[in-house]
Amino acid sequence: MKKYVIYRGFHYSFFLIGRLFGWSWNKKKFKIRFKFDERAWWAPPRNNDDYDLNKLAGKSFGGVHKNSVRLTWEPDFDVEGVIDIYGYTYDSSINTHIAKYLCSVSCGIEQESILELHDDFYFFMLNGRFLQMENKTKDSKLQKNLFPYHGGNNTALNTYNIWTKIKAIN
Numbered sequence: 309m310k311k312y313v314i315y316r317g318f319h320y321s322f323f324l325i326g327r328l329f330g331w332s333w334n335k336k337k338f339k340i341r342f343k344f345d346e347r348a349w350w351a352p353p354r355n356n357d358d359y360d361l362n363k364l365a366g367k368s369f370g371g372v373h374k375n376s377v378r379l380t381w382e383p384d385f386d387v388e389g390v391i392d393i394y395g396y397t398y399d400s401s402i403n404t405h406i407a408k409y410l411c412s413v414s415c416g417i418e419q420e421s422i423l424e425l426h427d428d429f430y431f432f433m434l435n436g437r438f439l440q441m442e443n444k445t446k447d448s449k450l451q452k453n454l455f456p457y458h459g460g461n462n463t464a465l466n467t468y469n470i471w472t473k474i475k476a477i478n
Contacts, residue, residue, distance in 0.1 A: 309341055309418075309471040312456045316467045319459045330453030332367075335476040336425050340365050340379060343418045344391055347468035351385045358382075360460020361394055361407055365472045366423065369448040374400045377430045377441070378454050379421060380407060389415045395432045401444040411437040418471075 312321035342364060353359060359382060366378020376398045384390040391414075394407045411434050413419050421434040425447060432439040453474050458464040 309343065309473040312470045312472065314456060314458045314464045314468055314470065316465065317463050319457055319463055321456055321470075330455075330474070332451045332453075332476055334449040335451060335478060337476070337478040338367070338423045338425075339475050339477050340421045340423055340472065341418060341475075342379075342421070342470065342472040344381075344413075344415045345469040346389060346415045347466045348470065349383045349389050349391060349415050350465050351383060351388070353385055354462065354465065357459075357461040358385075358465075360462065361396060362459060363396075363454065363457040364393070364470065365456065365474055366396070366454045367425070367474075368452040368454050369445075369450070370400075374398065375445045375447060376454060377423065377425070377443075379410075379423075379432070379434075384412055387412075391415060393421075393434060395430065395439045395441050397430060397441050397443065399443065399445050406441065408439055408441060410439045411435050422477075 361380035364379040368376040380394045380396040393410045396407045398405045424431040456470045
């Protein structure tokens with residue numbers, strides 16, 4: 309897995325050149341491995357914007373805010389060291405994002421999830437939990453990996469690490 313460092317006060321890790329890579333063509337099933345370090349969790353929330361979902365990893369089909377699917381996260385502000393994971397889509401045909409809770413994971417423990425792309429839905433699997441989300445826009449065959457991003461509106465409260473890797477498995 310690749311280590312991404314999100315610095316306090318920033319949204320992105322400084323993995324700028326690496327963002328040029330990570331393209332695939334017409335793949336349908338991906339394994340997403342990831343792990344959060346303990347500094348990714350914080351409490352209490354600073355303001356309502358801390359409830360914005362942070363981006364973990366996924367795929368884009370022509371632009372992040374046009375057509376994309378990914379795993380997102382936020383701290384479980386009530387349970388120390390626990391991160392809530394969501395499925396997240398941005399669908400240009402309805403011009404908005406949709407997020408649905410998938411499960412919770414603990415910081416410091418490597419996780420392995422599955423993302424499947426279907427013509428009319430996306431399928432997520434993590435820790436024995438399943439989630440299906442509607443896909444109304446035909447996905448481009450050209451696919452781009454999406455990388456960790458802190459926010460919504462707020463920048464990172466702490467410097468923290470996320471390790472992740474996306475691999476096609478079909």
